[in-house]
Amino acid sequence: MPTRGPIKILILIPFLLGYWAVGLYPFTFExxxxxxxxxxxxxxxGLSFSxxxxxxxxxxxxxxxxxxxxxxxxxxLVARTDDPDQRGPARLFTISDGVxxxxxxxxxxxxxxxxxxxxxxxDANGTPALQVAGLFRDAAWHAxxxxxxxxxxxxxxxxxTRVEQALSGSPFPEWNPEYALAMGNELPxxxxxxxxIRAASVEIDGRTIDVLDPVEIxxxxxxxxxxxxxxxxxxxxxxxxxxPDIYINFFGFIPFGALLMLFFxxxxxxxxxxxxxxxLSLSIETLQILLxxxxxxxxxxxxxxxxxxxxxxxxxxxxxGASA
Numbered sequence: 001m002p003t004r005g006p007i008k009i010l011i012l013i014p015f016l017l018g019y020w021a022v023g024l025y026p027f028t029f030e031x032x033x034x035x036x037x038x039x040x041x042x043x044x045x046g047l048s049f050s051x052x053x054x055x056x057x058x059x060x061x062x063x064x065x066x067x068x069x070x071x072x073x074x075x076x077l078v079a080r081t082d083d084p085d086q087r088g089p090a091r092l093f094t095i096s097d098g099v100x101x102x103x104x105x106x107x108x109x110x111x112x113x114x115x116x117x118x119x120x121x122x123d124a125n126g127t128p129a130l131q132v133a134g135l136f137r138d139a140a141w142h143a144x145x146x147x148x149x150x151x152x153x154x155x156x157x158x159x160x161t162r163v164e165q166a167l168s169g170s171p172f173p174e175w176n177p178e179y180a181l182a183m184g185n186e187l188p189x190x191x192x193x194x195x196x197i198r199a200a201s202v203e204i205d206g207r208t209i210d211v212l213d214p215v216e217i218x219x220x221x222x223x224x225x226x227x228x229x230x231x232x233x234x235x236x237x238x239x240x241x242x243x244p245d246i247y248i249n250f251f252g253f254i255p256f257g258a259l260l261m262l263f264f265x266x267x268x269x270x271x272x273x274x275x276x277x278x279x280l281s282l283s284i285e286t287l288q289i290l291l292x293x294x295x296x297x298x299x300x301x302x303x304x305x306x307x308x309x310x311x312x313x314x315x316x317x318x319x320x321g322a323s324a
Contacts, residue, residue: 008263015259016280022252023284031290036222039184045212046198047183050082053192054185055217063204064095064103065177070204073172075146078199081108081136089114090193091186093200095179099186102126103175106144108193111137115146115155115163119171130155132162141198148172181211189225249302250309253277257310265318270311277307 039053047055067073079092089107096102101124105116113135116126135142135157145156150170155163183200185192200211211217260273268276281303288295 012259012263015256019252019256019280020284024287032224034222035189035225037220039219041219042196042198044198046196047200047212048196049184049192049194051192051194052185053219054182054187054189054223055219056182056185056187057180057217059180060178061095061181061202061209061216063202063207063209064175064179064181067172067175067177067204070172072147072149072203072205074148074203075104075106075144076199076201076203077106077144077197078141079144079197080139080141080195082139082194082196084111084136084138086110086136086193088186088191088193089116091182091184091191092193092195092197093181093183094186095175095181096187097176097179098188099190100125101176101179103179104146104148106146107191108136108195111135113144113155113157117146117148117153117171118174119148119153120168120174130163130165132157139195181217183211183217189223245299246302249299250306253281253303253306254310254313256280257307257312258314259310260307261311261314262318265315268311270308270315273311274304274308278304280307 035052037053038049038051039055040048040050042048075093077093086108087110089105089109092106092108094102094105094107096105102116103118103126105114105126107114107116109131111134113132115130115132116122117130118124118126122128130153132155143158145154147154147156148171149167150172151167153163153165153167153171154161180187183197197212202209202211209216256277257270257273260268260276261270278300281300285295285297285300
């Protein structure tokens with residue numbers, strides 16, 4: 001007849017498998033992959049993005065550091081889409097550092113043009129975004145102009161003003177002068193756009209920079225695409241206490257801590273159980289790096305605390321039963 005030790009282990013194994021199953025679902029692994037740049041220069045000096053590609057500056061554009069003394073900047077694009085239903089938003093033009101921090105981005109979300117600008121009242125991602133609905137419903141060429149002044153932001157498409165927003169102050173002091181410029185994708189990748197850009201320029205107080213000039217922009221041969229991970233995962237559009245995931249991660253590990261205390265309370269302290277909870281959580285969060293999930297240090301902390309609370313509650317129940 002088996003002893004209690006092996007029976008406890010047999011009960012614990014499916015319990016652990018359940019945690020891994022919940023944490024790793026839907027089990028679609030996304031390891032780093034090498035991507036060949038499909039961006040090409042066209043005969044007329046434009047850019048064609050027939051597949052996943054990017055054109056980018058080797059570093060921050062030199063003019064970006066002088067914007068504090070600028071009274072106006074205007075971004076000009078002539079572009080057409082290859083697909084009326086691109087998501088991300090897929091990046092036509094961006095001055096940014098990853099998917100969550102930007103100065104300015106022009107993108108395509110479905111058939112809409114989306115403009116994100118870091119400005120007074122926005123977050124670091126340039127949201128809330130502005131949009132021109134239905135612009136990419138077909139593959140026609142469109143001339144897009146985004147003019148930013150200390151008190152106003154204007155978006156003009158094909159000579160018609162489509163968006164106009166008053167600003168409470170100049171956005172330029174909030175812009176990061178170290179961000180690179182890219183077209184056709186995000187840096188470090190992951191928001192590819194397909195289509196063509198026939199012209200792209202930046203005008204600053206009357207001075208025009210041709211962004212398509214090979215001196216300004218480069219086409220790398222390829223890159224290793226690694227999914228962006230925000231390990232703190234605190235960028236929410238609502239207060240953290242209104243996020244269900246906070247409570248799931250905390251309360252979900254209470255049964256784990258309670259079970260370990262009930263099974264091994266004579267050998268394990270609450271601190272030991274918290275460390276075991278942290279180890280289980282760390283294994284899940286580490287594997288989530290390769291999955292379409294969001295590994296987070298906040299999840300690790302909440303899981304560890306939940307295991308500790310579960311162990312403490314179980315110990316109280318054991319002592320209460322013993323004294324009854």
